[in-house]
Structure formats: C-alpha cells, structure tokens
Amino acid sequence: MAGSTLGTVFCIMTWGESHGKGVGVTIDGCPAGLSLCEEDIQKYLNRRKPGQSRFTTARQEGDQVEILSGVFEGRTTGTPIALIVRNLDQRSRDYRDIMEVYRPGHADFCFDAKYGFRDYRGGGRSSGRETIGRVAAGAVACRLLEHYGIRVNAYTKSIGDIAIDPQRFDLAQRDKNLLYMPDEMAAAAAAEYLEKLIQERDSCGGVVECVIHGMPAGVGEPVFDKLDACLAKAIMSIGAVKGFEIGDGFAAARSRGSVNNDAFYMDGDGVVRKSTNHSGGILGGISDGSDIIFRAAFKPTPSISKEQQTVNRSGENVQILIKGRHDPIVVPRAVVVVEAMAALTVADLLLLKRGSRL
Amino acid sequence: MAGSTLGTVFCIMTWGESHGKGVGVTIDGCPAGLSLCEEDIQKYLNRRKPGQSRFTTARQEGDQVEILSGVFEGRTTGTPIALIVRNLDQRSRDYRDIMEVYRPGHADFCFDAKYGFRDYRGGGRSSGRETIGRVAAGAVACRLLEHYGIRVNAYTKSIGDIAIDPQRFDLAQRDKNLLYMPDEMAAAAAAEYLEKLIQERDSCGGVVECVIHGMPAGVGEPVFDKLDACLAKAIMSIGAVKGFEIGDGFAAARSRGSVNNDAFYMDGDGVVRKSTNHSGGILGGISDGSDIIFRAAFKPTPSISKEQQTVNRSGENVQILIKGRHDPIVVPRAVVVVEAMAALTVADLLLLKRGSRL
C-alpha cells in the first residue's frame, strides 16, 4: 500500500497522472443494492472541473466519467466499482522548464528524492488532477450516505483575509458564485481580491468548512481510528492542505472547560441533544449525533508567474519562471474534494460500525 | 481492526482500561537488531506519569513497564515486542455518579450509543491511561529513529492565552518546569494562570508544538498516506486534540504564494536546502529534508468541579458534579504523547519507504 489506497471496508485505490492516459479509482467494498449511474458521479466531477471561471485554469478537461464495473441494472453489485476519466487535453508541451528544475512549493524535489526520477509532465501524480479519483469515489460514498440520511456540505469559508459573515450565511448561495462562498457579499469582495492578485502575479490561500448533517451517534472507533482522526488524515491528504480543526479547533485551546463543554439535554422526542456544539459533533472520537463541523486550511497556489529562486537536478542554483496561466487560488475547486474525502471517511466508519455489537 | 491498531510495517496494537488489570501494547514489525531495554521505555513513561505537580492528578500510578517478548540479549529480534504496565491504584470507588450519567465533554454517551454499555470505571478505554500504550510503543519508535539520526521533540507552546516567546525559546528549559514549556517566563505565568483556574474550579486548553530533526528527504507516500496526513491522524487520535497544523498551518491560508513558497538553494555541502520553512518540512506529502514542525490544539480538560447540565442513561435531564480532584489542563502530560505518536508515524513511513525503489 504505497499511499493510493484508503479505507478498511469501503476501500478505494486511485491511479493516474496529469498527462498520462487518464485518471481513475476503484472502489472495493460498496454494499450491494445502491442505485447508481454515471450522472450521480458526473455532477460531483463537474464541480471540480477547471475552466469554470477566470480564477480557474482554462484547460478543457471534459472529465467525463465512465463506470467500468460493479453496477448492474442500475444498482451496485457489491463487487468492485471501477471508474475512469480519460485525459483529453494532452497537448505536447515544452516541459523543459520543470523537467530539470524543482518548482518551489511543489513536490518535484521530493519525488526525485523518493523515487530517483518522476513523470514531470504537469506534475504527474502530484497534480491536482489526482483529485478526480477522490471526487468520483466520494460521489459514490455520498450516494451511500444519502441512503442513510447523511448529507455532506462543504463551502469556502475564507479567501485570504476575506471570510464569510455567519450572519449572512446562506448555503443556497454557495452554488451561485464561482468561489463557492455561501455569502454573496464576501464572494464579491473575494473576487475583487483575486483580480488584484492576478495582476500582481501572486496567489493566496483560504479555508474550507464542511458540515455533515444527519450523523447517527456511535460512528468512529476509539483510540487510533477516531472519526476526527480519520477525517483529519483524509482532509490533510488533499494537496495544499496545511491545517485541520474540528468544532472550535484551535480556539478551544484558548477556552475554558466551563465554556467548551457541551451540555446534554433530552429533546421533546426523547433524543439526547447538546445545547452547544463546541465539540463539532465528535466526543472521544465517536460521533455524538450532532452536526459534524470541521475546517481545512489551504496554502496559496505555489505556481505563480513570478521569478523564484530554486535548484535544478544537477545541483545548481537557478531562477525559475513558471510559464502559463495559473489559478490564483485552489480553494473553490477544492470544496468538492473536501466533501468527497469526508464522505469516504464517514462511509467507511459507518460500515465498520456494523461490527461493534453482537 | 476496531481502532486500536496503527501502522502498516511498524504496526502496533494497544489495549487496556483505566481501572482494569493494566494497559499495554504489542509492536509487530520493529526491525531486528535494535538495542532496547526497559529503561529506554520507562523514561518516556515517567514523563506522562501523574503526580508530578499540583497541576496533575495525585494518583500514584507507578507505571512500571515490563518487556514481555521480542527482545533477546538486549536487542530486538524482529518478532513482536509486548509491553505491559500493571494498574496499581485500583481502589474500589463509588462510580455511581458516572455510571448512569453522561459527563459533558466526555465519551460516555458515545460509548453507550456505540456498544450498548461501557466500562464506566474511570472512563474505561476512553481514559487518559490509554495513552500509556502509545507512549511505550512510541519510545521504541524513538529508539529506532535515533538509530537513523532522527530526533523528535515536543513541548508546550501555549496554555490558554499564554504562549512561549520565540525569542526566549530554550529547549533545555523544557524539562526544568512542570509544564514542559521551553521558556521559563511563560512557564511561570502559565503556572499562575492555572492556580487561578483551580480556584475557579475550571480548566483550560493549550497548544503542543513538535519538531522532528534529521529527517531524510523522501519519506511519506503520495496521495492518501502523505506524511502530514498520517501525522494529522496520529495526533488527532490523541483524546482532547481538536486541531492540527503543519508549517505555517492556518496562517498559510491568509498568506500569498510569493511569501509562502520556500526557495530552494544548494548549501556548501552539495545538499538541497530551503531558505525558509513555511511548509513545515513536507511538500506533496513527502519530507523535503528540512525540520518537520507541527502543532496540536488541546481542548480544556472536560472534568471540572462545577455543576453541569446533562442527561442520564434513563433519558432524564440531570445535574452532575464530578467528584475528586481534576487536572486543570492535560497539555503538560500530553507532550510526550505527541512525541510518541509522531515517532510511530515516522518510523512506519520510514520503513515503508524501503519499498519505493528497486
């Protein structure tokens, strides 16, 4: 398991490089009987597609998914579901600038250090296109979760210093702007900021927040496979993520027990509820039945149109100016990737929970 | 694998409850030939022992480790290393207050929701004593890393709002105060704050920072088993941790590419180095050869001596006042747990890396 495999019961393996023949994923362990078609997956892939706005790359990727196996007469069979997206836009380019030179903020140097060489075309396996496999599998996981009444919703919480205002929060608004911000005014301000960055040949980071509604209590394993630990790994495995927090997160480190503890109470329907949700829906690594809320910090896109200091494979100090047009931010396209990774994690632990009692 | 198993090559399984017969861990996959004795492990366990200061519980735990297998004539044999710590302080207490009632901020409710019942004595498996197995195994991992020139050092970065001053940072100071803060002045201020919290029957959180020196480049697997993703999971699996960030972490989300990118350069010895370390030593999930730096946010101790609103197993709204003396903070004792989890993660990926080339 060299890192492209995830999950114990709902287990996936992704493959593919930016400029190879395609990218894809196989899911081993999706329960039989789930209604599934290509459109269920395609709508998730469309949300991460490039070319949606002037803040994302113009590459026409198409990204049409094909279900190769595991679905029969519209339902999953319980056997592996193989999904493939062919790479279409493979113009032969001039990669000499990144073939020999290590781009700052990228994995080029680390891949060479690990493997001795690398597929340098467009970043190869470390390209953002690798997330297509995640999103495709995540779409299937979302479908499974829906069956159990669980919905996963992520959105852009902040871009640079511009954050959504909780007072203006409107999830319906999320899909109406190209930055996937659930706050129209913040989205407008962020767009303006990004225009400025493009002119300055620079980039910025941001924060994605994700809410999981409808979680039953009892999901997550104590000790190492805590639900929040597994979510952290899944989210931190997305390229460019540098931080993860759940519930009050880092703010909890400055809080007090008397404030941070969520009081339990019985609601009218005889269900245990909490007065507040500082915990973010997880206690002791196990879901407590309230909404799960977490955030991921994304670093600025490392590819910028400025000259930078670096070294080449021959061990010489050189300057690099990365050609082409670069996204000033990865966050908007990453929103659906966060949803996918969260769904994959919850689906796996939900199935694993079936073994916890006689 | 119901969550008490960690690692692929350097694989561990922990066991034990707070008031059962003991706690322990077995390590399957430690390479043969490593010099190891009980004292190598005991010195790590001593750092997490209670009763060290008036800020930690007075329970006399002893926590003497015994190596049961896997070591012969002072060296590891390559077969499983079983470690056990017997629980000594098992006074028969009155647990009726937590047997039937769910403590806010604790996993009591979640365990019942998951398993149908729980070992309520002292928190059972969700007790902080569970970390003994982590620390014992982590001590072996540290020993293995030392063999390869890698050192893991964690320390308290902040308690409540009181943070160490980078100007006064002195790692040698860390072990001279009971709060494990590498800054004498901050430690004194924090001690004063904790005294106040004790009087107010409250608790607080804090942040632990960890630095891994001597990492070779190339450790970590692309995609899902990125080194930072695995670290995030390992650290977030420690009870009370609510956030994880690497390098600039959440601050990177507010930064720019031109600032956040670390420039590469060749040092005098022909080694690739970086001018800055915003990345925290990892690019694309793979170590880049510089120090790895990450932080963990701990929530305030949930056990406080104030009356709190909650519910009981019968579904009634009740008040709870948790008896006994409580640590006003978990952070100082958690420092060595963070080191242990980091070492376990790095050891596993270091061994896994052996398979990356012919």
Add this chain to the structure above:
Amino acid sequence: MAGSTLGTVFCIMTWGESHGKGVGVTIDGCPAGLSLCEEDIQKYLNRRKPGQSRFTTARQEGDQVEILSGVFEGRTTGTPIALIVRNLDQRSRDYRDIMEVYRPGHADFCFDAKYGFRDYRGGGRSSGRETIGRVAAGAVACRLLEHYGIRVNAYTKSIGDIAIDPQRFDLAQRDKNLLYMPDEMAAAAAAEYLEKLIQERDSCGGVVECVIHGMPAGVGEPVFDKLDACLAKAIMSIGAVKGFEIGDGFAAARSRGSVNNDAFYMDGDGVVRKSTNHSGGILGGISDGSDIIFRAAFKPTPSISKEQQTVNRSGENVQILIKGRHDPIVVPRAVVVVEAMAALTVADLLLLKRGSRL
C-alpha cells in the same frame, strides 16, 4: 505487519517466545456484549497442553490464561481483549547444541538468514508455544460463533498410515482418547504405532480434519478473500502443516464434473440444500450453507533422537543429536489449534459480511 497480525474486522496480534516471560494475544474487533470468562478460554488451552500423554512432552506448562482487558461484568466491551499466559517452566538449560547449530526441519537457519540472529531458547518465536496465542484468541472466536449457532469441530483423521474408518466415526469418542481420534480402534492402532516410533527414535505425521456446522450461506468474499482461501492461509500458517484441502480436495482433481457437481434441491422447510457435499460447503469462495469440511496435512515432528547431518553458524558441516524427550507426533495437540484458526477465519469473514448489503 510483520506476520503476527491476522484478520480485518476480528483482528488479532500474538506475541511471545518459548522461553521468554510468556505468550499472549490481543483481539481488536470482537463485538460488544459477548459473555466471556477465563474458563471459556482455559478449556481450549487445556486441550493443547503438553503432558497429557506419553506421546506429548512432559513439560509442566500450566498455561493459565488471564484476561487483562476488554471484558467488564462478564461481557466483552467491544474494546481490545488482551490475554496472557505466563511461561512457568523456564529452567536454565544448556542450549549450546541448538544455539550454534541449525536443526534439520526447523526454522533456525531461516530465522538467522532473515534477522541476523535469533532467540534460540527452545525455538523462540518458532516454538509450538506460539500456538497458545492462536488457541486463546480462537476460543473467543468460537464463543462468538456459538452465539450465531456455528460450531467448529476438528479431530485426528490419520496418524502415519492409520486412518479412522468413516463407518466407525464417533465424534464423542474423540475426547476419550489421547490422540483425539473419533474412532476407538484406529486410536488403539495409532498408539501402538507411536510406541514403535518412540523405540526407533523416530516421528511421524498425520492429518487433521475439521467440520464447521451451522454456517449461513453468503460468508466469504469473492476473488482474493474467498472463505476457502482464508481458511487455507490460516491453517497453513500453523507450523508443520504442509497441505490443505477442502471438500474432495486433491481427489476432485481426478474426478469428473458429472460426479463432482453437487445438485441443489429444496428441502421441506423451503431451504436450499445440496444432495452431496463434494465442494466442502464453499462455492466460488462463499459458503453455500452446507457443512464446511477441510483437512490439513502435518509433517512428522522434526525433532528426533537420531544423529543428523547439518551445518553450524560458522558454516561447518557438523552432526547434531538433539537432546531431551520429543513428541513422536504433533497432530493430537494440533487439533485444537486447527479449530482455533478455523474459528478466527470464520468470525472475521462473518463480521465482514455485514458490509455486503445496504
């Protein structure tokens, strides 16, 4: 996972050497709520204990199991169950004969080739005492299977050329003779044969057969984790096993489709049954609802009291005469080990099956 870990959901890790402090096992993933006490485990361990007859070693091992965790008020809690058996009979012996010299038919040479050195005392980790962990965990698995109406029964089918007669088969007879043969006459003949071997300072092999009653249809995963494939691995992992076959096994290779196919029919209760059971209860790797029947071939005990040709660690050709008293056969004590491994395999796949449908 260096080989001492088994199972995906019902997962175990064993540890311990012949002359170390003890042997044991931890089970991670046993469902909560199962009634369990030490006696449930002890009765299985007693069946593999030495000193039961003149055909097994006289060592007084005691083999008293202690449950260290995971059981509360007589029921499993869903958290790890740690089991330990202390080694009592650790007389300091003279191991020089096997310290430097590789015993034919043993793993001594292979351990040195793999690890560079080995714990040579009594075979260390490759000793038959390693099976105590298997049997202890297997006893818990049997308890779990009983809850679901599944019973696992193994017995000695043959010793050397002396096999039980199917006409005289009587399972109740199995526990009445020291060879665990369900045929009184065969047992008497085998005892006589073993007496002769002892006089000739030789040893022999035999076959263990195992029947699993009460299996529901649908257990086992297609492709790599077929129920028969997992059973084969579990059984072949017992030291001294050289062959495994299910149903008609090797005889099926000489049969015809018209004979070997089992016809299906509906029984009076509306249950699908088979007229014959050449398949041994598994089709396509998945249980078909009929009894599972398999056999394991054990080689002769390699320790014999004859002088043998071998080499030593210094690379010299030498003669070896292994001192002490040796069992002329391992089969009778291995019967319960076969049951244990079968139960562990079925328990894991039974729990895994819970994920196969919505």
Add this chain to the structure above:
Amino acid sequence: MAGSTLGTVFCIMTWGESHGKGVGVTIDGCPAGLSLCEEDIQKYLNRRKPGQSRFTTARQEGDQVEILSGVFEGRTTGTPIALIVRNLDQRSRDYRDIMEVYRPGHADFCFDAKYGFRDYRGGGRSSGRETIGRVAAGAVACRLLEHYGIRVNAYTKSIGDIAIDPQRFDLAQRDKNLLYMPDEMAAAAAAEYLEKLIQERDSCGGVVECVIHGMPAGVGEPVFDKLDACLAKAIMSIGAVKGFEIGDGFAAARSRGSVNNDAFYMDGDGVVRKSTNHSGGILGGISDGSDIIFRAAFKPTPSISKEQQTVNRSGENVQILIKGRHDPIVVPRAVVVVEAMAALTVADLLLLKRGSRL
C-alpha cells in the same frame, strides 16, 4: 476490503465482470525504476487466452492490455500502475437459463445469498475472466522478481488420472503442447482422454505444479504470514482450486521424521544447501534458499452439457441444461494464473522483508 484487494506492500485491486465493459487491475506499491511495457504483460495474458485449442472456449476475447498509468519513459514511477483489458465479445445472449436458475458447482446461489442479486451474464464477477486482472498484475510481479533473479514456472502435472512422468520431465516441452504439460507422452494421452470426455459431455480436473527458482533465504514472515500460508491463500483464491500442498505435502503426513527432514550441508561456494527438499523450500514459513515447489488441485469444470438437478430463485426444484460449448478442463489455462498468484505473493513478501532488519 471486500476481497478484491491483495498484498501489503505490493498491493493490487482487481475489478471487472465477464460481460461488463472490461476487466482490470491497479497495482499500488511497485518499486520505481522497473523497465515495463505492454508486451511484458501481454505475453502472460496470451497464455490464458481462450480459443487456443479445441479444449478451450472459442470466444475471441482479444484481451489486449493497456497500461493507463504508473509507467513513464519505459520505467515504473513508483505510483499506481493501472491496467485495463476491454471486453470485446459481448454479444447479447439469452441468459434466461442462468438468470433464474442456480448452476450446480457455480457460485450463483452463493452470490444471491450474499448480495441479494447478481450480474448473471456469463458468471459476472465469478467468471474466469476475473483472472485477467491477476495475470496482468502477476506479469508485473514476475518482471520485478526477474530483476532479483527469481523465476516462477508452473505447468500441468496431471489431468484426471494421467500424470507426467518425472523421468520424462522437460520444461521446454511445456509450451509445445496445448495442455502445458512438460511431458510429450502424457500430453498426448491427456488429449485423448479429453476427447473422450467431450463426447461424453463431461469434464475433469487436474493438478498444476509450480517451481520458484532463485529464492533468497529469509523471505516470509513468521506466524500468520508464512510464505507457504500466503502462497496457499493466493492459490486457493483461484476459482476451482480445492487443494494446496507444498514440498511433500499430504505425503509428508504419512512419512517419518528421519526421512522427511532435509539435511543441511555446506556447498563448495560456502552456501548452506539441503541434501533433499521435502520441505519444498520453506521452513517455519520462511524461504530456506532452495527451490519452492507446490501443487494446486483443480476440480472438474462445473459447466457440463448434461442435464442436472437444481433449484431456481423462486425456490422450485428444476432441471438445468447449460447451453453452449464448455471447456472440458480449466487446468491448461490456469497454469499462468498459478504463476501470477505465486509471483504476486513472493513480490509482496520480498519487499516486506526489507523491513526485517535495521
């Protein structure tokens, strides 16, 4: 992991059904730097292709493999290698005969019992076409083993009662007859026997033997992941295999220690060798440096052109006559599948062994 995943370091996941869009496999964990092209894989696939003789199905499958990822400039990159074979021959047939009726000796009933329904077209996931993924991945494993001087060779040892004569054994002969028997005379006799079976509308089983040359000592993990245990699982996971034995196998159960023990001696080059190889190259689960030899028993093809008694999905007793032309034996086409599974097993344990010492 619902059974389509195999291996710890060299890890594969297969997918695909008989009459879906295709079949394939992804390999995660092949070391970087291995020379690999499609022809390296195709030549293995060609050996399992149908239509090679009148004893195998006439379906023109083509079975052209395409490498989708993980290979760059002719060498493996260390990232996942995705392989796909499109299904070409998907004539719309009339499957009503097997849609509602359970074929004796097939997995139809078990799939329904497990998943609630199944892809009935040509056996779906339980079809022999599933082995294409095994063979494709196995070809890559063979390539890796070749790099380390290890060769895997399987051949037909017997068909029905007709076995090769060890005196006439000639491996070069294997590829000269359509039954892959390394004995020209036995092959002729077997062909005659198969002709007779075709006329009688019946089928038969056989035995495949496999030899692994060039194994270094020290491969395989003690206890559960013994090399022979892993081989047993891999081989028994091939559909139709009912038995596995290594070295003398079941014959060892009738032998004596004085005969069955292999004496060690030093050869002229200072290498430890064995005078005999009753063990089949493995002691205590670890390779001893001599050839590994094992055998697999295949049952007769269950699809025969005779009327058989069975039941249908509605729970009625019915007769079934399976239409079409059936292979009278699966063994010749299974020879390369055995090689593939052996290579996958050895490759994984060989890489895992890298972690056994400092």
